[in-house]
Structures are given as structure tokens and as C-alpha cells.
Amino acid sequence: MALEIIWTDEAKEDYRDTVSYLLDAFDNDVAEIYTDKLFNALETLAQMPYIGRQHSELKAIRQHLVWPYTVVCHAVLPTFLLIINLNDSRRSGR
Numbered sequence: 001m002a003l004e005i006i007w008t009d010e011a012k013e014d015y016r017d018t019v020s021y022l023l024d025a026f027d028n029d030v031a032e033i034y035t036d037k038l039f040n041a042l043e044t045l046a047q048m049p050y051i052g053r054q055h056s057e058l059k060a061i062r063q064h065l066v067w068p069y070t071v072v073c074h075a076v077l078p079t080f081l082l083i084i085n086l087n088d089s090r091r092s093g094r
Helices: 009-025 028-047
Strands: 004-007 061-067 070-076 080-088
Touching: 004 009, 004 028, 009 028, 009 080, 028 061, 028 070, 028 080
Parallel strands: 004 080
Antiparallel strands: 061 070, 070 080
């Protein structure tokens, strides 16, 4: 059974910022591909929440590479998967 996916406000903002960047730097197709890959990866995480690697310092946090540029940081809780943030290396300062 898949876990419910809950996003933190920071993760939502990360998503919006990344899509906005992709729309500005590339086009709608790239932003759509990113969104499709992200949501497919989240569906997989909801089914298999322990894939990806454990954070080196924060053992409760797991990291999963979605696209060559994006890492989803998440925590597995008893009834849901908490999406903590999305780290996208294409954006400066990230």
C-alpha cells in the first residue's frame, strides 16, 4: 500500500521555483518533462519509501535522485511520506 505524500511549504516552493526557472531558461516541454519525472518518482517513493540513500548526517532523512539535477529529500513516517525539499543543481546557489 502506498503512503500518502505530504509536501512541506519549502518543498512546494522549491518545486515552483524550479518549474519557473525551467520555463524561463528552456520551454514548456522541459518543464513538463521535469514535472512528469518528479511525480513518477514520488509515486515510486510512496510505494517503496526506503529507496535512495540515507542522508550522511540526518539519518531520518533519505535522498532520492529524480533527474540528473534534482534530489528529493524525504522522511518516512508511519502513515505518510514527507517531502522535505527538492535540491535542483541547475539553479544558482542551490
